[in-house]
Amino acid sequence: MLKLYRFLHPYRASVSLLLVLLFLQALSELYLPTLMADIVNWGIVTGDSGYILKLGGLMLIVAAVGGICSIGASYLSAKASSGFSRDLRSGLFTHVERFSLQEFNRFGAASLITRTTNDINQLQQVLTVTMRMMISAPLMCAGGIIMAVSRDARLSLVFAAVVPILAAIIFIMARKGMPLFKAIQVKLDKLNQVLRESLMGIRVIRSFDRVDHQKARFHEANDDLTNTAIRVNRIMAALMPIMMLLLNFSIIAIVWFGSLRIESGHLQVGDLMAFIQYGMQILFSLMMAAFLFVMIPRASASAARINEVLDTVSTIVDPVTIDGTNPPLTSPAVETLEFRNVTFSYPGAEQPVLSDISFTARPGEITAIIGGTGSGKSTLLSLIPRLYDIDGGSILLDGVDVRQMAQQDLRAKIGYVSQKALLFSGAIAENIRCGKSDASDDDILRALAIAQAGEFIAERAGGLDSPIAQGGADLSGGQKQRLSIARALVRKPAIYLFDDSFSALDYKTDANLRAALKPEIANAIVLLVAQRVSTIMDATRIIVLDQGRIAGIGDHKQLMQSCDVYREIVASQLSEEDAA
Numbered sequence: 001m002l003k004l005y006r007f008l009h010p011y012r013a014s015v016s017l018l019l020v021l022l023f024l025q026a027l028s029e030l031y032l033p034t035l036m037a038d039i040v041n042w043g044i045v046t047g048d049s050g051y052i053l054k055l056g057g058l059m060l061i062v063a064a065v066g067g068i069c070s071i072g073a074s075y076l077s078a079k080a081s082s083g084f085s086r087d088l089r090s091g092l093f094t095h096v097e098r099f100s101l102q103e104f105n106r107f108g109a110a111s112l113i114t115r116t117t118n119d120i121n122q123l124q125q126v127l128t129v130t131m132r133m134m135i136s137a138p139l140m141c142a143g144g145i146i147m148a149v150s151r152d153a154r155l156s157l158v159f160a161a162v163v164p165i166l167a168a169i170i171f172i173m174a175r176k177g178m179p180l181f182k183a184i185q186v187k188l189d190k191l192n193q194v195l196r197e198s199l200m201g202i203r204v205i206r207s208f209d210r211v212d213h214q215k216a217r218f219h220e221a222n223d224d225l226t227n228t229a230i231r232v233n234r235i236m237a238a239l240m241p242i243m244m245l246l247l248n249f250s251i252i253a254i255v256w257f258g259s260l261r262i263e264s265g266h267l268q269v270g271d272l273m274a275f276i277q278y279g280m281q282i283l284f285s286l287m288m289a290a291f292l293f294v295m296i297p298r299a300s301a302s303a304a305r306i307n308e309v310l311d312t313v314s315t316i317v318d319p320v321t322i323d324g325t326n327p328p329l330t331s332p333a334v335e336t337l338e339f340r341n342v343t344f345s346y347p348g349a350e351q352p353v354l355s356d357i358s359f360t361a362r363p364g365e366i367t368a369i370i371g372g373t374g375s376g377k378s379t380l381l382s383l384i385p386r387l388y389d390i391d392g393g394s395i396l397l398d399g400v401d402v403r404q405m406a407q408q409d410l411r412a413k414i415g416y417v418s419q420k421a422l423l424f425s426g427a428i429a430e431n432i433r434c435g436k437s438d439a440s441d442d443d444i445l446r447a448l449a450i451a452q453a454g455e456f457i458a459e460r461a462g463g464l465d466s467p468i469a470q471g472g473a474d475l476s477g478g479q480k481q482r483l484s485i486a487r488a489l490v491r492k493p494a495i496y497l498f499d500d501s502f503s504a505l506d507y508k509t510d511a512n513l514r515a516a517l518k519p520e521i522a523n524a525i526v527l528l529v530a531q532r533v534s535t536i537m538d539a540t541r542i543i544v545l546d547q548g549r550i551a552g553i554g555d556h557k558q559l560m561q562s563c564d565v566y567r568e569i570v571a572s573q574l575s576e577e578d579a580a
């Protein structure tokens with residue numbers, strides 16, 4: 001947990017001032033019982049009302065100073081701890097943004113969300129309490145002991161009996177609580193995961209009538225979390241009464257033994273009253289420390305989860321040159337894209353998903369990739385922008401390995417249209433500008449027109465500025481696909497990667513889009529994954545993938561003669577169409 005306190009660095013000045021204020025507050029609280037004892041001993045007992053008024057006034061001033069210090073300390077601790085959590089959140093987010101898909105998949109979106117929100121909240125709460133307690137509790141405890149011993153050393157032996165009992169209770173509670181706190185965070189992850197799936201998959205769940213099933217899954221995760229939280233709270237709930245009991249017994253003991261000491265003439269009444277107050281201050285400060293000990297296990301479970309993310313280094317990093325800088329930017333144009341004996345396996349998989357893939361693509365050529373589901377088509381495309389790094393062979397742009405290029409430089413050359421069209425909440429123009437942040441409205445309209453999206457955008461109230469719901473929920477599948485194609489077109493990249501990007505379009509729109517696309521991509525390298533043979537028949541080269549290997553490569557005619565797998569695909573599609 002201490003590792004994360006580096007995020008407190010910017011708040012050093014606030015924390016220092018906070019400590020000074022807390023110190024003054026503790027001093028004022030320690031001074032008050034002494035003043036009260038003096039009022040009783042030398043004012044009330046002797047009937048000196050002038051003395052009572054004088055010390056009473058002083059007590060008010062001391063209490064007011066303590067109050068002001070306390071308010072200032074609360075403000076500063078809130079400021080520092082909320083600043084800490086804001087910085088930690090953005091640090092975590094920036095770090096996660098650099099992850100490759102491999103690290104993303106390892107943690108999962110639900111867990112990353114919990115870690116960035118709930119786990120950081122836990123830390124913030126503990127930090128607020130720690131900052132308030134770390135100076136007050138030891139100071140009040142040590143100061144209280146000194147003041148109590150100075151009043152009556154023998155009576156102070158009461159504390160020698162109480163403090164070890166209190167320490168033992170705190171230790172046992174913390175030991176019991178720690179594993180449960182850890183479990184709570186994991187169960188919270190699970191609950192978030194179920195919730196996320198249920199909300200995002202609402203259409204499928206409703207149409208398959210799986211609402212009850214999802215409800216049951218949610219209740220199971222919810223109850224599991226609740227039961228653990230109840231177990232923890234039972235332990236914590238027991239803590240308070242046990243401590244109060246101990247506190248009250250201590251006071252009874254102090255009064256009992258104190259009255260004997262008064263009787264024997266070793267102690268005055270005012271001193272006993274002050275002693276009781278010091279006793280309460282000592283025990284309260286120990287109770288505060290106990291609460292901190294209870295909160296720390298939960299926060300350290302959260303800190304461990306946050307550190308796990310922060311300590312995870314992305315497997316995909318920019319190369320650095322000898323002088324420690326990024327490699328120089330390469331030219332935006334690309335003359336060749338070459339796969340040379342590329343092999344790739346997903347982490348943990350036994351078999352490579354792609355083996356020994358070799359081909360070269362040049363500007364003006366369309367390289368189509370076809371194959372059965374799960375044959376590795378999407379994976380092949382995702383290797384080019386380095387969403388994953390390959391295990392063997394190399395992917396070269398103009399002879400330079402993509403791993404030797406700065407990621408930004410590499411990705412600036414690529415317009416990627418993923419299989420599942422993903423849009424962001426915000427205006428249509430904003431979504432298209434994801435492709436090129438300085439694109440003008442004319443550029444956007446042109447890209448939309450080529451992507452056959454101009455008409456339906458014009459029909460929407462607000463046109464380019466019309467908002468899109470989260471994930472593009474208010475658009476049809478085909479509309480989403482066309483917008484994501486426009487997003488890639490607006491970049492005018494050197495390499496286009498279309499991953500089954502025309503699947504949701506009707507034949508007419510598909511044909512219009514292809515015709516409009518032709519001049520636009522004439523000078524670019526195009527890789528196109530497709531399911532329909534009819535859409536790739538005129539490609540320069542077709543790569544037929546079968547279980548991650550190239551089963552055939554050539555144009556339609558060549559493959560019809562030489563490749564069994566290709567002939568099977570063609571035959572199956574023709575027969576389907578005939579059947580229809």
Ligand SMILES: Nc1ncnc2c1ncn2[C@@H]1O[C@H](COP(=O)(O)OP(=O)(O)OP(=O)(O)O)[C@@H](O)[C@H]1O
Pocket residue numbers: 105346347349353371372373374375376377378379380419
């Ligand atoms: N993130 C991942 N982690 C582990 N395995 C994966 C991952 N993504 C895909 N796979 C596996 O890799 C194989 C190839 O998947 P890929 O998506 O590349 O196939 P595809 O040919 O594009 O299929 P489709 O035509 O159905 O989209 C599949 O067996 C799949 O189970």
